[in-house]
Amino acid sequence: MNELDTMRHSCAHVMAAAVQEMFPDAQFGFGPPIEDGFYYDFELPRQLSPDDFKEIEQRMRRLAKSADHFEYKEIDGKSAIELFTSMNQTYKVEAINNLVSSGEPISLYKSGPFLDLCRGPHVGTTKQIGHFKILSVAGAYWLGDENNPQLQRLYATSFPTKDELTTHLARLEEARRRDHRILAKQLDLFSTNTDVGAGLILWHPKGGVLREIIENYWREEHRKHNYDIVFTPHIGRKKLWDISGHTQWYQDGLFPEMELENQSFINKPMNCPFHVQIFDSQTRSYRDLPLRYGELGTVYRFERSGVLHGALRVRGFTQDDAHIFCRHDQFAKEVGGALDIAYKMLGTFGFTDLKLIVSVRDENRDKKYVGSDEMWTLAEQGLIDALTEKNIEYQRVEGEAAFYGPKIDVMVEDAIGRQWQLSTIQVDFNLPERFDIDYEDSDGSRRRPVMVHRALLGSIERFTAILIEHFAGAFPVWLAPVQAVLIPIADRHIEYCNEVALKLASHGIRIHVDDRGERMNRKIRDAQKQKVPYMLIAGDRDVEANNVSVRLRNGEDIGAITPSVFAQTVQQVSIDRSESYGFGH
Numbered sequence: 001m002n003e004l005d006t007m008r009h010s011c012a013h014v015m016a017a018a019v020q021e022m023f024p025d026a027q028f029g030f031g032p033p034i035e036d037g038f039y040y041d042f043e044l045p046r047q048l049s050p051d052d053f054k055e056i057e058q059r060m061r062r063l064a065k066s067a068d069h070f071e072y073k074e075i076d077g078k079s080a081i082e083l084f085t086s087m088n089q090t091y092k093v094e095a096i097n098n099l100v101s102s103g104e105p106i107s108l109y110k111s112g113p114f115l116d117l118c119r120g121p122h123v124g125t126t127k128q129i130g131h132f133k134i135l136s137v138a139g140a141y142w143l144g145d146e147n148n149p150q151l152q153r154l155y156a157t158s159f160p161t162k163d164e165l166t167t168h169l170a171r172l173e174e175a176r177r178r179d180h181r182i183l184a185k186q187l188d189l190f191s192t193n194t195d196v197g198a199g200l201i202l203w204h205p206k207g208g209v210l211r212e213i214i215e216n217y218w219r220e221e222h223r224k225h226n227y228d229i230v231f232t233p234h235i236g237r238k239k240l241w242d243i244s245g246h247t248q249w250y251q252d253g254l255f256p257e258m259e260l261e262n263q264s265f266i267n268k269p270m271n272c273p274f275h276v277q278i279f280d281s282q283t284r285s286y287r288d289l290p291l292r293y294g295e296l297g298t299v300y301r302f303e304r305s306g307v308l309h310g311a312l313r314v315r316g317f318t319q320d321d322a323h324i325f326c327r328h329d330q331f332a333k334e335v336g337g338a339l340d341i342a343y344k345m346l347g348t349f350g351f352t353d354l355k356l357i358v359s360v361r362d363e364n365r366d367k368k369y370v371g372s373d374e375m376w377t378l379a380e381q382g383l384i385d386a387l388t389e390k391n392i393e394y395q396r397v398e399g400e401a402a403f404y405g406p407k408i409d410v411m412v413e414d415a416i417g418r419q420w421q422l423s424t425i426q427v428d429f430n431l432p433e434r435f436d437i438d439y440e441d442s443d444g445s446r447r448r449p450v451m452v453h454r455a456l457l458g459s460i461e462r463f464t465a466i467l468i469e470h471f472a473g474a475f476p477v478w479l480a481p482v483q484a485v486l487i488p489i490a491d492r493h494i495e496y497c498n499e500v501a502l503k504l505a506s507h508g509i510r511i512h513v514d515d516r517g518e519r520m521n522r523k524i525r526d527a528q529k530q531k532v533p534y535m536l537i538a539g540d541r542d543v544e545a546n547n548v549s550v551r552l553r554n555g556e557d558i559g560a561i562t563p564s565v566f567a568q569t570v571q572q573v574s575i576d577r578s579e580s581y582g583f584g585h
């Protein structure tokens with residue numbers, strides 16, 4: 001445990017002590033440090049709510065002030081079980097039983113009146129637990145197993161200085177404000193529900209527009225780079241993934257088999273075997289290569305309901321997948337080409353701070369790798385050459401390569417400094433071998449192609465969630481599901497607004513007339529809440545001059561202009577996929 005984790009974990013003990021004061025019958029689970037904080041699991045006589053946090057914190061402060069030492073004690077398993085049984089701590093007894101069977105000594109830590117089963121280490125006294133804050137409470141199954149009782153998990157954090165805590169809380173608040181699950185609901189983009197099944201996304205009309213734009217852009221870029229677009233089914237015979245090895249490695253991640261006419265089918269967890277079949281549907285010559293098959297392919301993978309998270313982690317998602325079949329002398333160039341598309345597209349979406357990680361074999365070759373040493377050296381060097389040639393900086397990580405080939409991962413930084421892994425480009429010597437595919441070389445011999453797997457946005461679902469959080473729902477004009485709302489000042493301006501809307505829609509502008517019987521200010525406020533880039537307001541003077549008064553989402557007034565000037569400007573910023581509103585803003 002590092003210093004910060006030790007401090008946070010000690011703080012968890014003090015939090016547990018405070019909870020014990022409030023609820024003498026409390027039962028305790030575990031309380032480890034986690035990224036950015038810590039938690040503790042409790043079974044309590046009643047549900048905790050955020051109203052309780054203040055009291056717990058006050059008690060924690062008092063316990064901290066008393067500066068009790070964290071005292072270490074080691075006892076034998078039998079005594080430990082007796083001790084915690086007498087304290088009526090059933091979860092701790094279960095935990096000790098597990099430790100006893102593994103033969104570990106039982107170590108305890110006591111601070112003030114609070115005694116805990118714990119391996120440590122801890123800070124010296126309860127005074128050294130930093131500046132803390134309780135953040136949330138959530139249900140958590142004992143040992144993460146849904147067949148076990150559900151406990152209450154209290155999340156909290158602590159930092160050495162007050163400034164660090166304040167900065168962290170502000171960041172959390174900002175992340176909450178951008179939470180894609182809340183914004184997706186507020187902006188009516190997509191939803192999930194338990195009747196459909198957890199982790200399966202329903203795209204609503206506005207989310208559908210956003211998705212269509214992203215996908216069309218993706219297709220456009222890939223066509224430009226000579227990819228062929230293919231379509232493959234959502235299910236297929238299980239034997240395909242037996243050959244590819246997925247049923248072996250990803251068994252836990254697969255949806256169960258379906259038996260039909262004595263054949264076994266599964267929902268596809270990956271698109272690769274289908275693309276291999278397309279390659280193999282003809283005899284291929286060295287002149288045909290490279291072949292680049294792109295597909296926005298929806299795959300299904302089982303994830304425990306506990307780890308599902310909005311559209312970031314789901315059970316059905318659409319990879320922006322492609323497989324390149326090429327000769328050994330071609331793949332470095334192909335990797336470079338895929339990187340070009342990644343840089344172009346990610347940059348267009350507003351991600352300009354990119355980090356590259358190249359994963360290669362471990363130095364001692366301890367792990368098992370498919371393919372000859374020579375091939376690997378060539379592949380690793382090929383990736384690095386591709387990056388060097390493009391003058392791209394990268395971090396080289398040994399031992400992180402898949403057993404079938406090295407890879408490049410691209411990380412982006414979002415608007416509030418969080419890192420997301422988006423693109424993956426992977427060289428593969430294994431699948432061509434497993435599926436026994438080949439091409440005819442110039443000398444007439446049969447040779448294995450190399451496969452490059454690559455997804456640049458990752459998945460459309462996850463990428464959309466990241467975009468929502470990156471832009472806090474305020475998409476640039478080209479991505480905005482509704483680009484403009486027309487607001488009549490009075491009912492007598494509705495007809496004019498409808499005429500203008502028709503004209504703008506014919507120019508491809510996504511527009512909506514707000515003809516509700518609400519006041520204008522309310523309509524403006526609602527359009528701002530919907531994060532619509534432009535509000536076009538029409539009153540007597542506008543109707544007379546055949547104008548609209550343009551106001552931007554950020555509150556700035558552009559003034560009165562003709563609908564056709566408006567249309568031209570919006571079309572231009574959309575074609576440019578610009579982050580600007582046009583009109584010099």
Ligand SMILES: [Zn+2]
Nearest residue numbers: 109118119120
């Ligand atoms: Zn501890």
Ligand SMILES: [Zn+2]
Nearest residue numbers: 271272323453
């Ligand atoms: Zn693949």
